[in-house]
Amino acid sequence: MFFGPHTVEVVNYGPTGDGSDIPQTWTPYVQIDSLNIYSDVAASGVTVLPATPNVYVNSTLALSATVAPSNADNHAVTWSSSNPGVATVDINGVVTGVSPGSATITATTAGLSVVAGSSTVTVVSPATPVTGVGLWPAAFSLNAGSSAQLQATFSPSAASNQQLFWTSSDPSVATVN
Numbered sequence: 001m002f003f004g005p006h007t008v009e010v011v012n013y014g015p016t017g018d019g020s021d022i023p024q025t026w027t028p029y030v031q032i033d034s035l036n037i038y039s040d041v042a043a044s045g046v047t048v049l050p051a052t053p054n055v056y057v058n059s060t061l062a063l064s065a066t067v068a069p070s071n072a073d074n075h076a077v078t079w080s081s082s083n084p085g086v087a088t089v090d091i092n093g094v095v096t097g098v099s100p101g102s103a104t105i106t107a108t109t110a111g112l113s114v115v116a117g118s119s120t121v122t123v124v125s126p127a128t129p130v131t132g133v134g135l136w137p138a139a140f141s142l143n144a145g146s147s148a149q150l151q152a153t154f155s156p157s158a159a160s161n162q163q164l165f166w167t168s169s170d171p172s173v174a175t176v177n
Contacts, residue, residue, distance in 0.1 A: 043072040043109045046117030053119065055087065055097040056126045063093040063119055065107035074111035081105055087121050097123035130159040142174070 045068040055061040067075045079089040083103035088096050095105055100123055108116040132155035140148055154162050166176040 041069065041072050042113035043067050043074060043111065043115050044069060044113070046077060046107050046109060046115055048105065048107050048117040048119040051119050052122070053095075054122045054124055055095055056124055057097045057099060059097050059126075061095045061097075061121070063089070063095060063105060063107075065093060065117060067109055067115075072109075074109060077107040077109055079105065079107055086123050095121055097121075099123060100125050127160040128156060128158055130161060131155050133164070 047066045047068070049064050049066070053061055053063075063079075065077045065079075067077065077093075079091060079093050081087055081089050081095075081103050082105075083101065084098070086097075086099055086101035087103040087105065088098060089105050090096075093105075093107065102120060102122050104118050105121050106116050106118040108114060134153040134155070136151045136153065137148075142148055150166075152164055168174050168176050
């Protein structure tokens with residue numbers, strides 16, 4: 001690695017015009033339009049967090065990418081999705097759930113060494129809350145020692161959690177099993 005000002009000298013070993021092959025030395029004009037300088041510290045890995053998150057359809061989640069080692073030249077990453085029909089990712093690592101399923105979101109470095117890290121994102125449908133529970137039959141009479149079967153219906157029918165806990169308001173009159 002060279003630091004500081006430098007002198008460039010170009011030597012021409014062609015004919016001098018006087019019949020001899022004596023080196024001719026001159027200082028050329030040099031214009032540098034673009035210069036990329038890389039140090040000796042290349043990226044060796046990328047860690048993406050969270051590693052296995054869930055995100056709802058039409059919701060977003062921010063991922064982070066950490067490039068190792070901490071003194072690597074380039075910490076910039078490019079984000080990509082293995083399945084944009086399930087999850088998309090923007091240039092800042094923000095994932096948007098598109099449809100239920102899984103997608104691998106990858107952060108890739110550029111520069112001296114190209115390394116990548118990824119996160120497996122699972123996109124899930126949002127929960128549908130129960131808005132009501134109906135019982136059938138709604139009313140009935142029983143003789144002592146007899147039983148009846150109750151049936152529950154949920155509103156909406158596609159509610160996410162359709163688990164019930166049955167109890168009796170007066171176990172001395174009726175029990176539930």
